[in-house]
Amino acid sequence: MKPKLFSAFSLVLALAIALAACSGTPPATQPPASATEAPAPTAAPAQPSVLTIANSTTFPDIDPSTSFSNDSAVTSNIYETLTRYNPPGSKDVLSPQLATSWESSEDSLTWTFHLRQGVKFHDGEPFNSAAVKFSVERTKTLNGGAAWIWGAVNSIETPDDYTVVFHLDYATPLDLIASSGYAAWMISPGAKDKDGAWFNAGHDAGTGPYTIESYEPGQRVILTRFDDYWGGWKAGQFDKVVIEVVEDPTVRQQKIESGEADWTMELATENLASVGNNPDVKVVVNPSFQNLVGLLNTQKPPLDDPKVRQALSYSFPYEVFINTAMSGYATQARGVIPAGMYGSDESLFQYPFDLDKAKSLLTEAGHPDGGFELSMTYVTGNTVEQQAGELWKAELAKLGITLNLQPMAWEAQWDLGKGDPANAQDVFVMYWWPAYVTPYDFLFNMFHTEEQPLFNLGYYRNGDFDTLIDDANALSGGDKAKAESMFQEASKMLVDDAASLFIFDQSNIHIVRADLKGYVDNPAYSHVVFAYQLSR
Amino acid sequence: MAVYLLRRLALAALVIISVSAVTFVVARVIPSDPAALYAGQRPTADQIEAARERLGLDQPLYAQYIRFLGDILQGDLGTSYKTKHPILSDIRTFLPATLELVIVSTLMALLVGVPLGVFAGARRGGGFDQVTRIASIAGVSIPTFWLALIFQLFFFGALKLLPLSSRMSNSVALFNTFPTITGFYLIDSLLAGNLVAWRDAAWHILLPAFTLATYPISLTLRMTRAAMVETLSEKYITAARAQGLPEHDVLFRYALKNAIIPTLTVLGLSFAYSLTGAFLIEVIFSWPGLGKYVTDAVLNVDFPVIVSVTLIVTVFYVFINLIVDIIQAVLDPRVALR
Numbered sequence: 023m024k025p026k027l028f029s030a031f032s033l034v035l036a037l038a039i040a041l042a043a044c045s046g047t048p049p050a051t052q053p054p055a056s057a058t059e060a061p062a063p064t065a066a067p068a069q070p071s072v073l074t075i076a077n078s079t080t081f082p083d084i085d086p087s088t089s090f091s092n093d094s095a096v097t098s099n100i101y102e103t104l105t106r107y108n109p110p111g112s113k114d115v116l117s118p119q120l121a122t123s124w125e126s127s128e129d130s131l132t133w134t135f136h137l138r139q140g141v142k143f144h145d146g147e148p149f150n151s152a153a154v155k156f157s158v159e160r161t162k163t164l165n166g167g168a169a170w171i172w173g174a175v176n177s178i179e180t181p182d183d184y185t186v187v188f189h190l191d192y193a194t195p196l197d198l199i200a201s202s203g204y205a206a207w208m209i210s211p212g213a214k215d216k217d218g219a220w221f222n223a224g225h226d227a228g229t230g231p232y233t234i235e236s237y238e239p240g241q242r243v244i245l246t247r248f249d250d251y252w253g254g255w256k257a258g259q260f261d262k263v264v265i266e267v268v269e270d271p272t273v274r275q276q277k278i279e280s281g282e283a284d285w286t287m288e289l290a291t292e293n294l295a296s297v298g299n300n301p302d303v304k305v306v307v308n309p310s311f312q313n314l315v316g317l318l319n320t321q322k323p324p325l326d327d328p329k330v331r332q333a334l335s336y337s338f339p340y341e342v343f344i345n346t347a348m349s350g351y352a353t354q355a356r357g358v359i360p361a362g363m364y365g366s367d368e369s370l371f372q373y374p375f376d377l378d379k380a381k382s383l384l385t386e387a388g389h390p391d392g393g394f395e396l397s398m399t400y401v402t403g404n405t406v407e408q409q410a411g412e413l414w415k416a417e418l419a420k421l422g423i424t425l426n427l428q429p430m431a432w433e434a435q436w437d438l439g440k441g442d443p444a445n446a447q448d449v450f451v452m453y454w455w456p457a458y459v460t461p462y463d464f465l466f467n468m469f470h471t472e473e474q475p476l477f478n479l480g481y482y483r484n485g486d487f488d489t490l491i492d493d494a495n496a497l498s499g500g501d502k503a504k505a506e507s508m509f510q511e512a513s514k515m516l517v518d519d520a521a522s523l524f525i526f527d528q529s530n531i532h533i534v535r536a537d538l539k540g541y542v543d544n545p546a547y548s549h550v551v552f553a554y555q556l557s558r
Numbered sequence: 559m560a561v562y563l564l565r566r567l568a569l570a571a572l573v574i575i576s577v578s579a580v581t582f583v584v585a586r587v588i589p590s591d592p593a594a595l596y597a598g599q600r601p602t603a604d605q606i607e608a609a610r611e612r613l614g615l616d617q618p619l620y621a622q623y624i625r626f627l628g629d630i631l632q633g634d635l636g637t638s639y640k641t642k643h644p645i646l647s648d649i650r651t652f653l654p655a656t657l658e659l660v661i662v663s664t665l666m667a668l669l670v671g672v673p674l675g676v677f678a679g680a681r682r683g684g685g686f687d688q689v690t691r692i693a694s695i696a697g698v699s700i701p702t703f704w705l706a707l708i709f710q711l712f713f714f715g716a717l718k719l720l721p722l723s724s725r726m727s728n729s730v731a732l733f734n735t736f737p738t739i740t741g742f743y744l745i746d747s748l749l750a751g752n753l754v755a756w757r758d759a760a761w762h763i764l765l766p767a768f769t770l771a772t773y774p775i776s777l778t779l780r781m782t783r784a785a786m787v788e789t790l791s792e793k794y795i796t797a798a799r800a801q802g803l804p805e806h807d808v809l810f811r812y813a814l815k816n817a818i819i820p821t822l823t824v825l826g827l828s829f830a831y832s833l834t835g836a837f838l839i840e841v842i843f844s845w846p847g848l849g850k851y852v853t854d855a856v857l858n859v860d861f862p863v864i865v866s867v868t869l870i871v872t873v874f875y876v877f878i879n880l881i882v883d884i885i886q887a888v889l890d891p892r893v894a895l896r
Contacts (some may be wrong), residue, residue: 070732072728080854082643165605166605168598169605219647239846244728264728267844268724272842273842273844276722277722282722403857431858433594434588436591437591440591474603476602
């Protein structure tokens, strides 16, 4: 390199550092996002109040029709649904949101929703029955993400501006479906010519309290309050919401501890105790509607024998696993329906960890000394699933059973699972969460008979079970209590049959700044912060 | 020279096409169902079949490859199966972030590594040489993700001097925005005349760029030192010294000119490698770059993204190599471009 060139480089770098260093402390060293501290030389005199969320994931798709992932952190603040599922412990299962009331016909085949009046979309369009029809039809036509939740809808009528009538092909609880955090958002008809690319460029068409101000993919979304929001605005609510993508847990921890973020999630569980000791930070632990299962291959020997499956259920070290892998932030599952959810059953039998019992069941089944091998598939890099496998492998070895752990990319794991059960894995470990809150989501997807396996990856086949849950689902639109007891009966069948290892119900752990008021976690909308409910 | 360039360009085209074919086939033989990936988290069977048809995955592999090449020639890299975003627009978002980071860190490597290497070589065996030897061995052997965390704890946690992560502060994103033109924040903020944002962007890039630079700095230092030791024993240097030229001129004007050639080659390769190899730094500093983008794609077996990014990085490799070769010829007349 020529010295002149070299000197020029030096000069540029020196200049850069000098410029950056000039005028004292740089703005970035101060917690920037809170209203009182943000230095904002060109901002308006009245400082807007800002809520900062440090989210652990990016937002792959913010098109409200097709979004079916972690994007709900964004969409839930911009869009609204007809009904909203209430947090566990509430008086009613659902609250009105864009619908003020609703009713179904006796046979649950016709649903009528009465709409809230005086609601405007962010683009100025009025919210009315035509908008509801447009939204559901757009979602059904695009047929991406969770569009299948509307599968029963045959036609939509709009007798007047504020009444909408759904005619269904089969009975299903449309009020619950309308509360889904995916594919049930109401979208402005003004966006009828817009595609996914338009939405993902940072545009929106909702009625919600916030609208997108700017979007830097992979980095942050900034939301600003929608002044004409039908719910109105009270003093203390936030003017702006910054949803930042911070994928590294250590960095999220530093952000929440330093006050750069007001809310975060998924910190290393072993650090939570020390985080909780900080008086400026609160650790909020709640049950979630996500659980971990190990679906057992019911079509392939030796697991086609229920006794062997029961033996396996007794051989899993639930408590040790939950305490080590989850630092105690989970509870052993009672069947497949997560605790606290509609349809869960506190009195359902739980298999305890009992190797003697397992051994005697194996003896009854003709395998007194084990002597067989099992393969377990799970997602590569998922340390929780890996530890489940390793701990279980050690216990199974005591029974003479060899467990082969097969970590795979999810796509590959699923592909193997969808193939011929005779060549597939013996144990399929995965997490499950509902698209909308109904026990049917768990019972149907993972255990209803499938000719071509999709998510029933233990290949469970039980005609009585199928009929029971289908009937319960049809009934759950009308007689929710009767339907619930039928769902509970179906759960019991799965436990008796040991169709799966029911490992744990996960806890939702969120970390919030102590001065944040009004925060309530709602497991129906996983890892969503409803900013409108909060103030400082 | 012109013939040389044409030949190199033809060779580049061959390399790029071969790489695209190999990546395409390898990405496809991995056991996975791309249609299921496209159909989303919890698709129904008919959503998967619709995706398969829409993406042409039901056609033979060669037909898919020809279609893929045809699209690329029309400037269409396709869409990500995972996010459904057009890959070109994703790359337009993520590549500038990475380029900005890698360029700054490469500049650091040049400006820190080369002079330190020159001085270490000039005082071979001295105290300075020993210290830089230990430092550079540490620099190449300490894992960057660990170093990144330590730097964060020190500069953000303890000293409160530098920002923790991301490309700019929320306060700037909220109140001091500037239009995106090049995607390089340091340039866009200057173009907008927004010095507050420029300073903020500069403060944000320092730590990740320096962390990323530790490896190339150490490498540059060691290579420059070794080359200097060799060059300084040449007779023409003795002659220069005998004529009473100032030591600074001897080192930088005469010795370095020859000594820097291998360093440039290595630095060029390290630059291209960092385009996708910086993903740990990108994750830890929440830097929305290409490395993070392609790592996610690899984990999801999102092969249109894998193939597209591989292609782009190949193009960078090929052209950086070419540029380095040309610079070498300019610096050293003995290197002939034939």
